[in-house]
Amino acid sequence: MRDLILVMIIFGSVPWILMRPHIGVLVYFWVSYMSPHRLSWGFAYNMPFAQVITVATILAIIFSKEKKRIPMSPVVAVWIIFLLWISLTTLFAEFPELANEQFIKVMKVQLLIFITMMVINTKERIIQLVWVIFLSIGFYGIKGGIFGILTAGSYRIWGPGGSFIEDNNELALALLVIFPLIFFLRSVSTNKWVKRGLMASAPLIAVSVVASYSRGAFLAGLCMVVFLGLKSKRKVMVGVLLAISVVMLGVFMPQQWHERMGTVQEFEQDESALGRIDSWMFAVDIASDRPLGAGMGMWGKSALFSQYDAREGAKARAAHSIYFGVLGEHGWIGLLLYLSVLVLAWRTCSWNIKNAKGIEELAWVDTLSRMIQVSFVAFCSGGTFLNQQYFDLSWHLIALTALMHAIVKKTLEEKGIPAASQYNSANVTRY
Numbered sequence: 001m002r003d004l005i006l007v008m009i010i011f012g013s014v015p016w017i018l019m020r021p022h023i024g025v026l027v028y029f030w031v032s033y034m035s036p037h038r039l040s041w042g043f044a045y046n047m048p049f050a051q052v053i054t055v056a057t058i059l060a061i062i063f064s065k066e067k068k069r070i071p072m073s074p075v076v077a078v079w080i081i082f083l084l085w086i087s088l089t090t091l092f093a094e095f096p097e098l099a100n101e102q103f104i105k106v107m108k109v110q111l112l113i114f115i116t117m118m119v120i121n122t123k124e125r126i127i128q129l130v131w132v133i134f135l136s137i138g139f140y141g142i143k144g145g146i147f148g149i150l151t152a153g154s155y156r157i158w159g160p161g162g163s164f165i166e167d168n169n170e171l172a173l174a175l176l177v178i179f180p181l182i183f184f185l186r187s188v189s190t191n192k193w194v195k196r197g198l199m200a201s202a203p204l205i206a207v208s209v210v211a212s213y214s215r216g217a218f219l220a221g222l223c224m225v226v227f228l229g230l231k232s233k234r235k236v237m238v239g240v241l242l243a244i245s246v247v248m249l250g251v252f253m254p255q256q257w258h259e260r261m262g263t264v265q266e267f268e269q270d271e272s273a274l275g276r277i278d279s280w281m282f283a284v285d286i287a288s289d290r291p292l293g294a295g296m297g298m299w300g301k302s303a304l305f306s307q308y309d310a311r312e313g314a315k316a317r318a319a320h321s322i323y324f325g326v327l328g329e330h331g332w333i334g335l336l337l338y339l340s341v342l343v344l345a346w347r348t349c350s351w352n353i354k355n356a357k358g359i360e361e362l363a364w365v366d367t368l369s370r371m372i373q374v375s376f377v378a379f380c381s382g383g384t385f386l387n388q389q390y391f392d393l394s395w396h397l398i399a400l401t402a403l404m405h406a407i408v409k410k411t412l413e414e415k416g417i418p419a420a421s422q423y424n425s426a427n428v429t430r431y
Contacts, residue, residue, distance in 0.1 A: 003044035006036055010049050017056040021064050022119040024057030026132050028112055032392055033136035038160040054112065061115060068118040071406035075344035075398060076117075082337040083110060086296075089330045093295020094304060102296035106390045113395045117403060123364060126403060127188055130368070133396060134181045137165065138201060141175045145204025148211035157211045164391050172209045172217030173386055176224055176378040177393055179205055180371035187367050220382030227377045276320045276385065282308055283319060283328030293331035299387070322383035338389065341398065342380065348401040349373045354420050355408050362411055365404045372397050 010031070017024035031037070031053060037044050061068065070076065086103070093099030120129050144157035157172075159165035165174045179202070186198045209217055279299075285308040286294050298304060299318045319325035327335040352369040356362035379394050388394065412419050 002040040003042040006040055006044050006049075007047070010052065014052070014056045017053065018060045018063075021057055021060035021066070021068075021115075022125050022128075024053055024060055025112065025116050025119055026128060028053045028057060029116075029129070029392065029396075030132050030136050032112075033133060033165075034139060035160040035163040038162060054108075057112075057115065061118070066119070070114060070117050071121070071402050073348060073402050073405050075341060075348050075405075076402050078337060078340045078344055079398065082334070082341055083107075085334055085337055086330055089292045089295050089334060092292050093297065095295065095297045095301065098297025099295040106296070109390065109392050110395070113392065113399050116396070117399050121403060121406070123407065126368075126400065127185075127364070129396075130181055130185060130400075133393065134178050134185060137174050137178050137393070138205060140165070140171060141178075141205035141208040142201050144171075144208035144211065145206070148207040149204075153207070153211045155211070156213045157208050164388070164393075168212040169214040169216055169386055170388060170391075172212035172214040173220065173379070173382040173388060174391075174393055175205050175209050175212075176217060176220055176382060177375045177397070179209075179224070179378070180228060180374035184364075184368045184371045188364055216382055216385030219385075220378050223381040224374060224378040228374050279319055279328075280321060280324045283321075283324040286328045287331045287335070291331050291333070293327070293329045293334060296329050298329060299325075319387040320385055321387060322380075322389040325387040325389050342376070345398040345401045346373060346376055348405050349376075351420065352401065352404045352408050355412060359411065359415075359417075362408060365408055369401065369404060372400060 010027070013023065013027050017027065028050060031049050037047060037049055086106070090099045090103045116129070120126055140157075140159055147155075148157060156168045158168050159171035159174075165171040182198050182202050182205075186195050189195050189198070206221075209221055282305060286298070286304075289308075294304060319328060323335065323339075326338045330338075349369040349372055352365050356365040356369070375397055379388075379397070383389070383394075409419060
């Protein structure tokens with residue numbers, strides 16, 4: 001029954017997609033983030049829904065008469081350069097077949113993100129996209145939170161199989177990234193029940209993050225909570241509530257959870273932590289020896305790992321870090337470009353906040369930009385321990401900053417208000 005319903009929804013949306021390309025983007029990322037086909041048990045489980053939606057969306061883009069253009073800004077320009085760079089590193093990858101396979105996957109995601117920037121170009125569409133992102137990933141947070149409460153946190157929370165958030169660590173990071181969006185969606189919602197539902201989802205998502213038993217997410221969550229308190233207009237009240245929530249969650253979780261979190265302080269004896277350090281040092285050696293890195297698909301290859309680590313018992317592992325992952329695959333230049341994209345996205349948010357201040361019709365930009373910065377804190381801190389550098393969600397956040405930048409710039413021009421300098425240092429510190 002689930003399979004039939006899902007097929008009806010997906011294929012039933014195709015006519016609407018052909019008439020309105022932005023619907024295709026919304027449906028595609030619903031399928032991408034939520035992986036609803038993984039909740040079925042029959043023929044729909046492995047159906048290529050994403051490909052069907054992609055083809056329909058591209059056809060709609062070609063024949064649509066809507067004005068379509070990518071909102072160029074410094075962050076988008078450096079982003080494009082980064083993609084050109086990883087194209088170059090793929091040509092000279094150590095494992096060409098694996099690199100090409102991964103490259104195609106990454107570029108498919110990037111193509112849809114750039115299509116997003118072409119058609120999700122109004123306030124209404126941006127809010128719709130934020131809803132899709134939140135509900136698609138938040139579904140597993142709410143579901144996992146209920147399960148965590150019923151089982152007193154005795155079991156780990158996992159994501160849908162075969163997705164970017166299948167692993168408990170990856171799901172926890174994604175939930176942390178979307179958590180701040182609750183406050184934005186609440187601010188733009190007018191229905192009191194929607195507002196109440198959003199606030200009710202917050203503790204359930206928090207329980208899911210904690211019940212994932214992810215140590216990286218635990219540390220990232222602490223960073224995010226502190227920054228969320230700082231970004232709030234009611235800092236003392238929010239800070240007290242968040243502190244109480246953290247304490248209550250800690251008391252609620254069983255002894256086995258406390259024991260696992262306690263290993264954060266004992267990384268010298270923890271095999272997993274030491275393995276991460278081995279991988280990071282491996283990435284540094286690779287980048288120092290090969291200006292283009294070793295290309296995607298290099299991780300876990302014992303033959304390559306043994307060239308740079310002759311210690312007995314050393315094992316080839318995954319990067320377990322967005323930073324060292326990019327460094328090993330694309331070299332120091334690749335890492336510099338990747339970090340530049342993140343920094344410019346942050347500064348674009350700051351520019352949006354500064355220039356939207358005091359303009360009523362841009363109040364939503366102010367709030368969303370602030371919450372995206374909180375999401376960046378969660379992603380950049382949690383990403384230290386996870387190789388999620390190609391995850392759609394992080395790039396969507398960057399795309400949203402560029403889209404809001406274009407909207408703010410256009411609004412200021414229409415009102416004849418001079419915009420603050422894009423690179424004024426005050427933009428980074430004033431909110």
